Amino acid sequence: MERSSSEEEPLFAVLKLPKSPAVILLFFASLSLCSNDLRCKLPDSESDSPMSYSRDGDVIVAGILQILLTHDQNMVDFLDTPNCDYCVGTSYEYLKHFLAFIYAIEEINNSTEILPNITLGFHVYDSCTSDNLAVKSVLNIISGTEEPTPNYICEKTQKTIPVVGHLLSSTTYTIARLTQLYGYPQISYGALNSALGRTFPLLYQTVPSELSQVHAVIQLLLYFGWTWVGIITTEDDNSQYAIKELKEQMEKHRICVDFLSIISMDTKVYREKSLKAVKEIKNSSVNVIIFYGTEIPFIGFMESCVENITGKVWITATGMDGTIKNKFPNFNQKFNGSLAITIQRGKIPGFFKFLLQATIYTIPDNIFLNHFWQFSFGCYNTQDSSRPELICANNTAWKELVSNDTRIYRHSYTIYNAIYLLSEALHQMHQAGLLLEPLSLHLKDELKYKLNYYLKNVSLKNPSDTDIFFNDQGYVQGNFDILNFVASSNMRITNVLVGSWFSSAPKQLQINESAIVWNPCFTETPRSLCTDPCPPGCRQSLEAGKLSCCFKCVQCNDGEFANGTASEYCISCPDDQWSNPTRDKCIKRPLHFLSYEEDLGLSLAIIATILIGIGSSVLWVFIKYRNTPLVRANNCNLSYTLLVSLITCFLLSFLFIGHPQEVTCLMRQTTFGVIFAVAISSILGKTTTVLIAFNATKPGSKLRQYAGSRTSTGLVILCSLAEFLICITWLNYSPPFVQLDNKSIPGTTIVQCNEGSIVTFYVAVSYIGILAVFSFIIAFISRKLPDTFNEAQYITFSMLVFCSVWMSFIPTYLSTKGKYMVAVEIFAILASNGALLCFIFFPKCYIILLKPEHNKKGKITVKGFKM
Missing domain, CATH: 1.20.1070.10 (Rhodopsin 7-helix transmembrane proteins)
Incomplete structure (x- = not known):
């Protein structure tokens, strides 16, 4: 193994980290695995390393993605899969993210206008939702070997400059703590936490900020008049940060939270806290519940605790629409009529054709595709390089899956944008003559920091003909779609687009209310109020010790009126007018003088x-x-x-x-x-x-x-x-x-x-x-x-x-x-x-x-x- 300079350069020295026992323990603990339970391992997995797929090139783009449904030791317990720290389960939605990554790289390499004479390669790691695997993937990138060698950089020249990933804010944070120390620019295709850009100056996000999503949730609640809600969240830092922002905005807009239940990430108290949350839901009069958190604990919570909860409108945050659609076919009555806020879909020209070819006639050496088909439908590849094809136990199922692809690209679209923004920045560097020399360690360090400069200033039009660029906080200005969960006749849940939220539009929230199908428990648009709105002629009077949404109605005084419902104040009539007996309008005062008519x-x-x-x-x-x-x-x-x-x-x-x-x-x-x-x-x-x-x-x-x-x-x-x-x-x-x-x-x-x-x-x-x-x-x-x-x-x-x-x-x-x-x-x-x-x-x-x-x-x- 060669050193990166005249001598092997210790990784701790490069990162300028103190050699304290706590730091060393962090690095090595991140590499430890919990079990070798074969039920949890993917077939033919021979090591503890994250699964990866690579292709060589002049410049390597590292990707740390979520491809398969995975969990670390704590998360596995939520799905009754104990003693496992490996990837388990499959997801067609996440597989499309991976294929969009490859498709974007191939488009750039096939283009004569961008990065001429430069070939982009990639090395994609699947960290799933495991922070352990994410840290291990970063160490692989830094050490430059298939197996990470902590404290050493083993290659004299390295081609990896940028890192793309991750989908989750929590995992993005874990990755950034290492990539930022070593100077790698990092582009996340799904992290919404706006604090990441302030914490890590080399981190960029191709999705709107968490605060934008909070504004979308608030405007959605105000649109339907839902001022009495409950919140279910998970016990991770990202979710807690988002809930803090959400509650602050709710207070500003007089929206009250009846209960805030936190699903514990600790399996020892998970069941107890989940049952407490269910009790709060049943005892509450709210009809609208907001879920804001990570998917795995929520899946376990829903599967184990909410069988008897019906007649609620759930509002889920970005990233949960695919989970609910794929994971809860038996819970259609519980989610039927609920709403989801998601990253806005976008166009990826030619991607659907590539998707068909990649999934039906798979890429022979692509471990992710092979495992997806084998896990999902019992398919295996013929390994015939002249004409690879799938042999499946259930041909009908996989053909139906591919033919029914909705061509709605959300995070596939954001990861596609991430590669295009990155390639544009690299192209500008290439035009400046910065990508012509072999990438020694010294030159590579310079190029990483120069790439950061170009990323801060890059701007281009995406396939949807809108300008995309990174703002001062490191994320793109974006939009959201509002989806409606509708239970179909075959007991599956489908997503229907019923509205959008535009960050730059004068009227940000646009809803097609006629397209929404509510839960059959509601005969009209659901209401979620602590107290019914006061009728005209009355005002709201707050009661001591109660939330602002819980009030009593008091009739306006003489000379005052309230001509609408839910009036907080009564309005004084003009001097020449007086309130009518019902106090809902002002009428002309009768003139009082001694007349001959009386x-x-x-x-x-x-x-x-x-x-x-x-x-x-x-x-x-x-x-x-x-x-x-x-x-x-x-x-x-x-x-x-x-x-x-x-x-x-x-x-x-x-x-x-x-x-x-x-x-x-x-x-x-x-x-x-x-x-x-x-x-x-x-x-x-x-x-x-x-x-x-x-x-x-x-x-x-x-x-x-x-x-x-x-x-x-x-x-x-x-x-x-x-x-x-x-x-x-x-x-x-x-x-x-x-x-x-x-x-x-x-x-x-x-x-x-x-x-x-x-x-x-x-x-x-x-x-x-x-x-x-x-x-x-x-x-x-x-x-x-x-x-x-x-x-x-x-x-x-x-x-x-x-x-x-x-x-x-x-x-x-x-x-x-x-x-x-x-x-x-x-x-x-x-x-x-x-x-x-x-x-x-x-x-x-x-x-x-x-x-x-x-x-x-x-x-x-x-x-x-x-x-």
């Missing part, structure tokens, strides 16, 4: 009209009998002024009824204040006249000169003018205006007159109150003067009623809202003015109309003066 407004209008009629009649009587002693004795001018002001006050009531307008708001309180001031001033003039006339009869009284009508008229004008000035100031400073009040009465818009300056309003009202109090006091003083007809007595009583009405009005007015406030004011106006009209003028009208004999000259005396 009984209250109409009743007050009728009363005002009657009082106007009565007041007008009294005025007519006084005008008609103006020359009679009674009318003349009571200062007819003040009587006329008072009657006109009372009638005008009754008319003012109509300014308060109906829809408020700018004009009516300006006139309401100001006109009311001035007219009331005139009325009260007239009464004050009457009482003052009576008091002056009585005191003027005393001998030597100087009040006699003030006993005429000029005093009373001047008093009315003076008192009314003060109120007028107050109102003018009010209108100039802060006039009343129309206001829409949406707060006072829920669900109603009060149309009202805002008084503007509330201070000026109360000053105007207070001034009228002061006039009324003075009138009452003077009338009270004059009530017992010795007259035949003493008007002061009637004024006293009428002012007592007037003041009582307005004192009662104030608290009532302040405690009411909207039209009722207006009605209270109208009632106060009508009641107080009606009292004045009744108690001051009815006694006089009684005498004028019914007792005319008392309305004669000499019968009426006013403070000692005979009329």
Whole structure:
């Protein structure tokens, strides 16, 4: 055995690894096998080495692939195949990956445009799913011999530069820990873990990242509204990393995980944890279960534990579609209607023809093909080099297998892309003159690192006419297919393409829902919710200690609405609208004001009209009998002024009824204040006249000169003018205006007159109150003067009623809202003015109309003066 330089170069020195017992143990433990049980070995297997197939060339591409269904010691126990660390079982899907590898190499070698005068060779190892066999395969590549020689590089010149593999993220990681230390660029055709590219700078992945698959799962759940799910995963690092990313994204999108069950990789507790997972599934109300993990433990879990679990929609991650299709024909009812996220299929021109030739007329020395046919259908090769063919115990079965090939290439497509990206990088190196010299160990090291540079910058169009290249994280941007598991009539499960996920599309997830066939347990699209969505008009209210998907429905408050299902919040209605009784929409608020169309407004209008009629009649009587002693004795001018002001006050009531307008708001309180001031001033003039006339009869009284009508008229004008000035100031400073009040009465818009300056309003009202109090006091003083007809007595009583009405009005007015406030004011106006009209003028009208004999000259005396 030759050394790689002047002396044998220890492998540990090349890798710059410390010669610690732990490291040495790692290398040698990786080579150890557990048993020589012949049930587990492939036929004619004479050594513990991984099966391999090679072809020489100027540059060798090493492949560490998963070709046969295999397991290491721990995995075998899941399928009741103990004491085995070898490849067992067969897989047509994995065999196609291997043949795609060979086909891509042959295409490059047959091309005159790429790598001219350079022949690519290959050395393919089958590591299955065993990390032990994967490490052993890497050691074979590094030492350069059929049997690995740990700690030595045995060939002076080596042709192997790149390594292609593996399908699984966990095995890719195991391989990368060695290839990266020694500088081999590595291209994985199936590893999704995005952390690999960050950990190993020489590692590249021809599939999308794990995070892209997580996004696809999240969008699939959101599309169907599945917010209540369970998760089954396996106890490997890659699966745990993916589940961590998945849960973080679920939390962001308010998707809740009812249970997370981990299938143990330790056979000692595998059964216990699996039964615990089954119990959680049965006790849960979820209808959707996500499986994210490696296939072998999942196969054992399904075969041993879930016989009685039906009516669930399973969502499986990339790589499980072929396993379920091939391994679970008896579990069609359990997987029927479930979904799988897979690497998107692609075109490989000419590959199907190559596949037919390679599988029917096998490659004579290809150990993988020979074992596949022998294991699957009892076939063996005739070993006739002129025309090799298969002799099979079951010709129908293998012909049906090949003829029914779906021509859907997924990982075959990604491994095909891996070889094409690699060949393009090598071609660019060849054009730069870097592949012309014999590959000594020194030159080979340089070429490996230079190849890494070209791989980082390579870009080309694949057969599907899309650009492929490695991004900064070392993986290609890619897409996923969404498959539907459908149980066929022959008790087999088939995969139906029902959607896709595109990483660069504006709408990433595209689903053909009409193509999905759900499990017969569901009569419609399955639902998986902790709580049914709240109906319109209600919002979700989270309960303490429960997940966000588990809530109770609470009806929206007044003035809020929720017009859809599953509303998290209620929306406030616009100011001019209000929620309807079911709280699912907003309707126009009804306008609230005192109108003639309602009984209250109409009743007050009728009363005002009657009082106007009565007041007008009294005025007519006084005008008609103006020359009679009674009318003349009571200062007819003040009587006329008072009657006109009372009638005008009754008319003012109509300014308060109906829809408020700018004009009516300006006139309401100001006109009311001035007219009331005139009325009260007239009464004050009457009482003052009576008091002056009585005191003027005393001998030597100087009040006699003030006993005429000029005093009373001047008093009315003076008192009314003060109120007028107050109102003018009010209108100039802060006039009343129309206001829409949406707060006072829920669900109603009060149309009202805002008084503007509330201070000026109360000053105007207070001034009228002061006039009324003075009138009452003077009338009270004059009530017992010795007259035949003493008007002061009637004024006293009428002012007592007037003041009582307005004192009662104030608290009532302040405690009411909207039209009722207006009605209270109208009632106060009508009641107080009606009292004045009744108690001051009815006694006089009684005498004028019914007792005319008392309305004669000499019968009426006013403070000692005979009329």
